[in-house]
Amino acid sequence: MTTPPAPSSAEDRAQRLAASRAARRAEPRPQWQTAEVQEVIQETPETVTLRIALSDAPGFLPGQYYNVRYPVEGRPRPIQRAYSIGSSPLPDASVIDVTVKEMDGGLVSPKLVRHVAAGDKIEVRGPHGNFTWTESEGGPVLLIAAGSGVVPFMSMIRYAVVKGLSVPTRLLFSSKSADFVIYAEELGRLERQHEWLEVVHTFTRSPGHPGARYHRRIDLPMVADSVAELTARGSDVVALIGYACGAPEMVDLAEAALLDCGLDADRVRVEKYD
Numbered sequence: 001m002t003t004p005p006a007p008s009s010a011e012d013r014a015q016r017l018a019a020s021r022a023a024r025r026a027e028p029r030p031q032w033q034t035a036e037v038q039e040v041i042q043e044t045p046e047t048v049t050l051r052i053a054l055s056d057a058p059g060f061l062p063g064q065y066y067n068v069r070y071p072v073e074g075r076p077r078p079i080q081r082a083y084s085i086g087s088s089p090l091p092d093a094s095v096i097d098v099t100v101k102e103m104d105g106g107l108v109s110p111k112l113v114r115h116v117a118a119g120d121k122i123e124v125r126g127p128h129g130n131f132t133w134t135e136s137e138g139g140p141v142l143l144i145a146a147g148s149g150v151v152p153f154m155s156m157i158r159y160a161v162v163k164g165l166s167v168p169t170r171l172l173f174s175s176k177s178a179d180f181v182i183y184a185e186e187l188g189r190l191e192r193q194h195e196w197l198e199v200v201h202t203f204t205r206s207p208g209h210p211g212a213r214y215h216r217r218i219d220l221p222m223v224a225d226s227v228a229e230l231t232a233r234g235s236d237v238v239a240l241i242g243y244a245c246g247a248p249e250m251v252d253l254a255e256a257a258l259l260d261c262g263l264d265a266d267r268v269r270v271e272k273y274d
């Protein structure tokens, strides 16, 4: 009798992907709901957080996103866009924060940033996405973000704080300059309060600014520094889990850098804001 060959890791991954797709198809699809904007918080000159009270709150995992649809003049139907959840699902998943950066010439984001006010109704649907982290994933965790790509990571960090976790976590965060760092005050405070959290800034348009360790776009040596510093404290690179989120070019670069640094492909997760 011949023993069937063990599935290759590629086959194994394909099987797991098919199983997770089948499981997702079996789940009830979230429906559109009309929710209320409770508060609008100005985060940076071009970014606001919309604090949204859901009427139907199925819960969510840190890192997931909601779709928002919004009427746009000259368009027959509202236009839909995805926005990551920045808040923690704990203690209350019925109020979600979405943080929107205004894109010049964009159809939806300028409206959400400039025209939405507390008390407005807004149509949302979610949660969606597999770009998630909870303590069951382990760590140390390296989170690589540019601009609004920090939003899902803020949900993960806030969740870890609420749950009292202490998984070593480094956020490598690229912003134009100090004024454009989303969640700057809270990140600074959390970093001072929690030894497990480190925030490393890079500023792309503020040469020499002392608030940042680097002054250029995220690149391979920068990612390699973070991997080396996380592993220098005794953990094996195999345990590391890497996430990258933001503009597609940055995410592609960060993903390649993480793999180059020796992270296991199964422990590299990406979300592209395209």
Ligand SMILES: Cc1cc2nc3c(=O)[nH]c(=O)nc-3n(C[C@H](O)[C@H](O)[C@H](O)COP(=O)(O)OP(=O)(O)OC[C@H]3O[C@@H](n4cnc5c(N)ncnc54)[C@H](O)[C@@H]3O)c2cc1C
Pocket: 065, 081, 082, 083, 084, 085, 098, 099, 100, 101, 102, 103, 104, 105, 106, 107, 108, 109, 110, 148, 151, 152, 271, 272, 273, 274
């Ligand atoms: C899973 C996911 C999560 C996301 N989370 C967030 C988040 O938390 N925060 C956030 O701010 N964003 C997030 N995004 C991005 C968001 O969904 C939108 O893509 C973003 O807000 C831009 O939408 P918009 O309608 O304003 O711009 P769009 O109308 O889509 O335009 C985007 C850009 O393309 C340009 N453009 C449009 N049409 C043309 C054309 N014909 N020729 C040349 N240029 C053109 C516009 O000038 C603009 O600069 C996320 C995306 C994904 C996929």
